[in-house]
Amino acid sequence: MIDxxxxxxxxxxxxxxxxDDTTKTATTQTxxxxxxxxALVEGxxxxxxxxxxxxxxxxxxxxxxxxxxxxxxxxxxxGKGGSLVAKAxxxxxxxxxxxxxxxxxxxxxxxxxxxxxxxxxxxxxFHSLYGYSxxxxxxxxxYTLGDVARxxxxxxxxxxxxxxxxxxxxxxxxxxxxxxxIISSPTAAGYEDFxxxxxxxxxxxxxxxxxxxxxxxxxxQSIIDALDTIAAEQDDWDVVVIIRGGGATSDLQGFDxxxxxxxxxxxxxxxxxxxxxxxxxxxxxxxxxRRLKTPTAVAAFLIENRDNExxxxxxxxxxxxxxxxxxxxxxxxxxxxxxxxxxxxTRNVVQQAAYTLAHSADKLRTLAxxxxxxxxxxxxxxxxxxxxxxxxxxxxxxxxxxxLHxxxxxxxARRLKQARQHTEHTxxxxxxxxxxxxxxxxxxxxxxxxxRIGINDTVRPGDTLTTRLAGGRTLTSTVTxxxxxxxxxxxxxxxxxx
Numbered sequence: 022m023i024d025x026x027x028x029x030x031x032x033x034x035x036x037x038x039x040x041d042d043t044t045k046t047a048t049t050q051t052x053x054x055x056x057x058x059x060a061l062v063e064g065x066x067x068x069x070x071x072x073x074x075x076x077x078x079x080x081x082x083x084x085x086x087x088x089x090x091x092x093x094x095x096x097x098x099x100g101k102g103g104s105l106v107a108k109a110x111x112x113x114x115x116x117x118x119x120x121x122x123x124x125x126x127x128x129x130x131x132x133x134x135x136x137x138x139x140x141x142x143x144x145x146x147f148h149s150l151y152g153y154s155x156x157x158x159x160x161x162x163x164y165t166l167g168d169v170a171r172x173x174x175x176x177x178x179x180x181x182x183x184x185x186x187x188x189x190x191x192x193x194x195x196x197x198x199x200x201x202x203i204i205s206s207p208t209a210a211g212y213e214d215f216x217x218x219x220x221x222x223x224x225x226x227x228x229x230x231x232x233x234x235x236x237x238x239x240x241x242q243s244i245i246d247a248l249d250t251i252a253a254e255q256d257d258w259d260v261v262v263i264i265r266g267g268g269a270t271s272d273l274q275g276f277d278x279x280x281x282x283x284x285x286x287x288x289x290x291x292x293x294x295x296x297x298x299x300x301x302x303x304x305x306x307x308x309x310x311r312r313l314k315t316p317t318a319v320a321a322f323l324i325e326n327r328d329n330e331x332x333x334x335x336x337x338x339x340x341x342x343x344x345x346x347x348x349x350x351x352x353x354x355x356x357x358x359x360x361x362x363x364x365x366x367t368r369n370v371v372q373q374a375a376y377t378l379a380h381s382a383d384k385l386r387t388l389a390x391x392x393x394x395x396x397x398x399x400x401x402x403x404x405x406x407x408x409x410x411x412x413x414x415x416x417x418x419x420x421x422x423x424x425l426h427x428x429x430x431x432x433x434a435r436r437l438k439q440a441r442q443h444t445e446h447t448x449x450x451x452x453x454x455x456x457x458x459x460x461x462x463x464x465x466x467x468x469x470x471x472x473r474i475g476i477n478d479t480v481r482p483g484d485t486l487t488t489r490l491a492g493g494r495t496l497t498s499t500v501t502x503x504x505x506x507x508x509x510x511x512x513x514x515x516x517x518x519x
Contacts, residue, residue, distance in 0.1 A: 077140045
């Protein structure tokens with residue numbers, strides 16, 4: 022410690038000037054250098070605060086340097102969430118920091134970190150170059166433990182007040198869990214152990230890693246992002262597991278988060294946790310569907326689920342086999358009794374049928390004999406009638422044939438006579454209408470240009486007429502003029518030709 026009153030730092034006359042603010046002039050008084058003033062302050066503080074003091078504060082920053090010294094910044098706020106009212110820098114020597122950190126971790130389960138409220142034993146120091154600071158000598162972990170518990174209790178109370186803390190636990194686990202979405206670090210040993218244990222189980226699991234940061238300040242947001250990704254494809258998964266293996270217990274602070282807790286509590290799929298600690302539950306564990314100690318414990322739970330389901334199926338199979346066998350035995354007994362009754366009934370039916378058949382055969386023979394006799398009698402009667410009718414039928418046609426012959430002969434004679442008469446009349450008409458005969462009676466036949474002239478035909482001057490007379494004579498004439506003459510019927514006129 023520097024003594025501000027040593028001779029080498031004592032003020033000298035030539036530097037003993039001071040400035041009078043009233044007169045605006047320099048006066049002769051004692052004047053200190055900055056180093057002398059800092060040394061004076063250091064001496065005053067060391068005399069005024071010679072001991073170590075217990076104090077409570079919040080750690081706003083904590084950094085361990087490469088040389089092993091730990092540097093902290095303590096703050097105090099006015100009430101919850103209030104403005105900053107006090108601030109001080111502090112440090113711990115490299116030789117003391119591991120002892121203090123180990124003591125704190127042994128009680129709280131975590132390392133000292135920013136955001137914690139702590140109770141520390143500190144010395145007040147002042148350095149000419151670095152100014153005022155605190156040097157930590159010891160720490161009371163139980164104070165922080167109470168504060169951590171208080172903060173965790175506040176988060177839990179908030180989740181209960183929101184009515185979400187039990188939502189994920191109220192979800193029903195699928196009876197058969199085969200599709201598992203995993204939130205973990207891809208380099209974590211616990212993740213590899215988890216996957217290896219599932220592979221060696223003998224069951225088929227469909228798994229997919231949704232990578233997340235599992236320690237440090239980014240734990241909360243990283244896991245929430247992974248949950249958002251899984252929620253977008255929630256129909257593809259049965260459960261979500263959040264696992265981490267190894268690491269310090271102090272790395273669990275990121276799991277005591279309201280935002281992470283409310284996301285997990287309201288997630289639509291059951292969430293299983295195995296984040297590698299056994300003594301304390303984090304907020305994440307409290308809101309998850311099921312809390313398990315380690316990744317391998319989660320794998321064992323999933324395998325046990327498959328074992329239970331396989332056992333249940335085996336029981337169902339055995340029960341089904343037993344029920345089927347019992348049913349078959351029952352039906353076999355019924356069938357045996359039915360067969361016995363059927364045999365008895367069949368024998369009775371056969372006997373009754375044989376008796377009925379024999380009786381029917383007797384009746385049939387009697388009826389057949391009676392029917393045969395009756396048909397024979399009918400046949401003889403019909404034979405007699407047929408013979409009589411045949412004789413009668415033969416007599417009548419003979420008589421009819423003779424009569425028809427007589428009628429046919431008379432009709433034929435009449436027909437021949439009528440035909441001769443008609444033939445003779447027709448010959449007479451032909452002779453009477455013979456053209457030669459008509460021409461011999463003084464008539465003639467006139468044709469014009471080779472065509473016979475009818476009553477309605479017209480001839481013109483210059484036409485050549487040929488007139489045929491009896492005896493084969495012909496006359497040829499040329500028309501010079503025509504005129505019309507009246508006949509006996511005044512209404513008709515007949516042209517004449519010259």
